[in-house]
Amino acid sequence: MSVTAYEHPLTKYIRPSAKTTANCPGCGNGILAQSILRAIEELGLTLDDFVFVSGIGCAAWIPSPSFFADVLHTTHGRPIAFATGIKAALPQKHVMVISGDGDLTAIGGNHLIHAARRNIAMTVFCVNNGIYGMTGGQVAPTTPLGLNTVTTPFGNAENPFDICELVKGAGASFIARWTTYHPRQLVRTAKKAIQKKGFAFVEVLSQCPVEFGRRSGIGNAVQMLEWYKTKSVTVARAKDMSPEELCDRIVVGEFVDVEKPELIETLKGIREKAMAS
Amino acid sequence: MGNRAVLTGRHFMMGNIACAEGALAAGCRFAAGYPITPATEVAERLAERLPGMGGTFLQMEDEIASIAAVIGASWGGMKAMTATSGPGVSLMLENIGFALGTETPCVIVNVMRGGPTTGIPAVELQGDVIQPRRGSHGDYQIIALAPSSVQEVFDYTVEAFNLAERFRTPVFVLSDAFLGHMREEVLIPEAAQVPIADRKLFPPDTDTETLPAFLDEDVAPMPVFGRGHKAHVTSSCHDAYGRRNVIDAKALDVFIRKLNDKIAKHRDEIVRVASDAEGAEIVLVSYGSVFRCAQAAVEAGRAEGLPLGSFKLGTLWPFPDREIAALAERARHLFVLENNLGQMFHYVQAAAAPRCGVSFLPPRILGELHEVEDILKAVREVRS
Numbered sequence: 001m002s003v004t005a006y007e008h009p010l011t012k013y014i015r016p017s018a019k020t021t022a023n024c025p026g027c028g029n030g031i032l033a034q035s036i037l038r039a040i041e042e043l044g045l046t047l048d049d050f051v052f053v054s055g056i057g058c059a060a061w062i063p064s065p066s067f068f069a070d071v072l073h074t075t076h077g078r079p080i081a082f083a084t085g086i087k088a089a090l091p092q093k094h095v096m097v098i099s100g101d102g103d104l105t106a107i108g109g110n111h112l113i114h115a116a117r118r119n120i121a122m123t124v125f126c127v128n129n130g131i132y133g134m135t136g137g138q139v140a141p142t143t144p145l146g147l148n149t150v151t152t153p154f155g156n157a158e159n160p161f162d163i164c165e166l167v168k169g170a171g172a173s174f175i176a177r178w179t180t181y182h183p184r185q186l187v188r189t190a191k192k193a194i195q196k197k198g199f200a201f202v203e204v205l206s207q208c209p210v211e212f213g214r215r216s217g218i219g220n221a222v223q224m225l226e227w228y229k230t231k232s233v234t235v236a237r238a239k240d241m242s243p244e245e246l247c248d249r250i251v252v253g254e255f256v257d258v259e260k261p262e263l264i265e266t267l268k269g270i271r272e273k274a275m276a277s
Numbered sequence: 278m279g280n281r282a283v284l285t286g287r288h289f290m291m292g293n294i295a296c297a298e299g300a301l302a303a304g305c306r307f308a309a310g311y312p313i314t315p316a317t318e319v320a321e322r323l324a325e326r327l328p329g330m331g332g333t334f335l336q337m338e339d340e341i342a343s344i345a346a347v348i349g350a351s352w353g354g355m356k357a358m359t360a361t362s363g364p365g366v367s368l369m370l371e372n373i374g375f376a377l378g379t380e381t382p383c384v385i386v387n388v389m390r391g392g393p394t395t396g397i398p399a400v401e402l403q404g405d406v407i408q409p410r411r412g413s414h415g416d417y418q419i420i421a422l423a424p425s426s427v428q429e430v431f432d433y434t435v436e437a438f439n440l441a442e443r444f445r446t447p448v449f450v451l452s453d454a455f456l457g458h459m460r461e462e463v464l465i466p467e468a469a470q471v472p473i474a475d476r477k478l479f480p481p482d483t484d485t486e487t488l489p490a491f492l493d494e495d496v497a498p499m500p501v502f503g504r505g506h507k508a509h510v511t512s513s514c515h516d517a518y519g520r521r522n523v524i525d526a527k528a529l530d531v532f533i534r535k536l537n538d539k540i541a542k543h544r545d546e547i548v549r550v551a552s553d554a555e556g557a558e559i560v561l562v563s564y565g566s567v568f569r570c571a572q573a574a575v576e577a578g579r580a581e582g583l584p585l586g587s588f589k590l591g592t593l594w595p596f597p598d599r600e601i602a603a604l605a606e607r608a609r610h611l612f613v614l615e616n617n618l619g620q621m622f623h624y625v626q627a628a629a630a631p632r633c634g635v636s637f638l639p640p641r642i643l644g645e646l647h648e649v650e651d652i653l654k655a656v657r658e659v660r661s
Contacts, residue, residue: 015509016486017520048505053349065509065521070502072352073511073521075375078345081337085346088307088333089353090503111345114338267333274328275280 010037013047015068022061024133026213026221028180028206032127033062035183036098039190050094051086055079055103058134058208059127062098077108080115083122091264094123094194101128101142105161109141116170116199120263123193123200126163129208130216137211149215163203164255173198175256179205179228182252189254198262205250280329283468290463292427292456293360296386297322298463299434300358302471305384306332307350307357309343311365314398315454316388319360340365344372344385351381352510354501356438360386363405364395366412373447374413377536378512380491380499382441382476385409386434386450388457391644400644401454403565403616409449410594416533418540420547421449421594425568427461433591439474440547444539445496451593453616455566455646479506489517492535494542540595549591550600557586559656560604562625563614564590567647570640571614574652583656593621598628605632610659612638614647634659 023029040047047069054060056076064073074082079097087095097104104112104126115122131149132138138151142163146155164175174196176189186204193200207213207224218227228250235253238246283302290298296319300308308327310320324334333350337343343359350357361369366387376383391397392404409421420440424433430452437448479490479500484507490500497517500506509519514532522528540547553575554560561571568589578585588604588611590597605611611629613622615637622637629635638655640647 015507017518047507051353051502064511065519068507070352070500070507071509072349072379072502073509073513074345075371075512078341078372081342081345082349084335084337084342085307085309085349085351085357086353086502087349088335088346089350089355089357093503110338111342114342267328271328271331271333275331277280277329 010034013037013068015065018065021066023058024210026207026209027058028129028208029059029062029127031180031183032125032186032204032206033066035186036062036125036190038187039194042187043191043194045094045194050096051090053079053083053086053095053097055099055108057100057103057132058129059098059100060103062127077103077106078111079103080108080111080122080124084115084120087120087122087264088267091268096194097122097124099126101126101130101163102132102140105163105166106141112167113170116167116172116201118263119171119173119198119260121197121199121265123196124202126201126203127206128163128203129206129212131208131212133208133211137215147216164201167201168256171260172201172256173258173260174200176201176254177203177205177250178252179232179250180207181225181228181232185252192254192257197265198260282330283471284465285467286465288463288465289460290427291318291458291460292430292452293318293388293458294322295427295431295463296360296434296450296452296457297326298465299431300384300438301326301330302465302468303435303438304356304473305358305438306330307347307355308359309335309337309346309350310359310361311337311340311343313362313365315390315457316360316362316365316386318457319386319388340368341372344369344376347383348372348376348379348381351383352502354503356382356442358384358386358438360388362388362390362398363392363408366405366408370413374415374417375512376447377413377417377419379510380445380497380536381447382445383447384434384437384441384450385447386452389451389453397644399454401566401616402644403453403567403620406451406593406617406620409451416537418537419449419594420444420446420540420592421451422591423451423564423593424456425565425589427456427459428463430456431463431465435471439472442474442476443496444543445476445499446540449594451565453566479504485509485519491515491519492517492532494535494538496539544595547592547595548597548600550597551589551591552586552604554586554588554604554608556584558584558609559612559659560586560588560608561612561614561652562588562590562601564593564621567614567616570647570649570652574647574649577649578653578656583653583660585656590621596624596628598624601625601628602632605629608633610634610636612636612652612655614638614652616640616643618643
């Protein structure tokens with residue numbers, strides 16, 4: 001019996017020296033990584049058209065070091081602020097931030113809302129696993145009320161963020177949410193987000209079986225994906241549902257897709273005028 | 278003003294404006310900042326001038342974001358800076374460490390004000406002179422320059438950009454509330470006469486998998502983003518190719534030492550002092566705006582026959598230890614004049630010992646200038 005080795009179709013996007021992953025078995029990161037790379041491929045772009053920026057936490061490992069591209073792995077919470085400078089210096093490049101809910105909404109929440117307010121052209125993927133995974137299962141601003149974590153041993157006393165509503169209030173021009181149960185939808189949304197001339201934000205609920213699955217009792221990776229499948233309801237269907245019906249559901253889909261002035265473009269106009277005077 | 282990057286000519290100019298003009302003359306095309314007294318005029322001037330130069334100024338949501346954007350722009354290939362004061366530097370320190378660890382050229386101007394904490398915004402204090410050296414966590418070397426006149430604010434800002442580019446590292450300019458808001462004559466040279474250094478760039482059509490881009494004592498070429506170098510840039514412990522290694526203490530040892538030695542090995546190229554101490558028995562060691570008081574005291578002291586000299590530290594970091602040691606061989610006593618309770622004093626003392634006596638002399642009231650008579654009184658006491 002012979003064994004044939006096949007190369008994964010996305011291998012060409014992976015940094016040759018990146019031979020290992022920091023992700024646990026069953027982690028959702030791989031699903032999002034593939035969705036992003038497929039979107040880039042389907043758009044006919046290459047990784048040289050991008051600069052990837054990540055913060056600290058498990059999700060930051062998606063582009064760093066794996067994507068064979070320019071990658072800046074920044075300090076905790078600050079990737080969007082770093083990305084702002086990169087985009088100002090390289091306006092022709094696609095700047096993509098991939099980071100976690102703790103990185104982007106807790107320690108980095110200020111940068112998230114201000115980048116959305118500025119409507120600076122960049123794509124932000126926020127991997128929401130509802131917990132601090134890398135440090136061992138502490139409560140996050142996205143952890144459900146009542147959940148026992150290592151820092152909320154008597155149950156989480158705080159309400160979680162609705163991140164998409166937060167970013168909507170701040171003024172982003174493209175906002176969507178999917179789960180790792182929706183890889184095909186993710187590819188379609190990623191393509192739109194990358195092409196958006198403005199701040200494009202995609203929240204991706206992603207299973208952390210080791211920390212969230214275990215502590216919530218939802219279970220392993222497969223059980224968590226089943227849970228996402230059961231709990232998800234599209235934005236179109238959610239319109240006809242009552243708040244009571246929606247209270248423990250995950251509304252998925254594209255929430256915002258509007259045209260509004262974009263920062264880098266506006267600055268370009270100011271610059272051209274100043275240089276001509 | 279027009280759209281000239283270099284405002285060649287003779288000007289009567291505020292220190293903070295001279296700082297912004299020095300940056301523009303040096304080739305700065307990106308700045309980010311957050312309003313703070315007494316540094317705000319630097320940002321205001323850059324906001325007014327950069328667009329006409331094809332550059333960008335962004336007022337960010339805080340100082341953390343400001344330095345982050347500066348580092349991002351530097352990786353995007355631009356010469357970039359931020360200007361702030363003590364409380365802002367305190368917020369920036371983590372990301373300044375990031376710039377050190379990733380070898381990112383950038384300039385941080387601290388127009389020092391009265392601290393600790395919110396202190397007094399518009400009163401000068403040389404309270405933040407150790408902060409650049411030890412403020413960010415871990416072990417590292419930093420470059421910090423201390424101008425003592427508005428002309429030097431211009432010149433040292435140019436120099437700061439050149440050192441940042443030459444050594445791929447963040448460089449501090451330690452101005453203060455006196456210098457920032459003082460108006461003096463400034464001579465800005467012809468554009469062609471402004472010394473300009475540019476970072477060594479990674480060779481085209483190569484990527485960081487095949488050529489080293491980090492941790493070279495003689496400064497590795499920078500794989501600036503957007504040019505296909507596929508650079509992996511992390512501030513976590515990494516090797517010369519940017520590959521992360523967070524399990525091996527030996528890799529950490531190399532990471533720390535290489536970054537350290539990059540500055541230490543080239544300290545003679547960086548360190549600048551100005552000595553007016555030929556044959557002087559007693560020498561006033563100072564830096565920044567306090568140097569002006571030392572200068573006045575030397576002049577007045579010599580007029581009454583005191584064997585006085587002056588020694589100015591243009592570079593605080595790397596510390597001019599060898600220069601101080603050589604001075605201590607020749608002099609009998611050093612006075613360290615600072616507008617604080619003794620910060621650089623300890624470094625001077627360590628470098629001078631045991632060759633000569635060293636004492637510290639603050640102004641009578643912190644935040645005010647040294648009185649010439651107070652300095653001379655202390656000198657006379659040491660002589661008697």
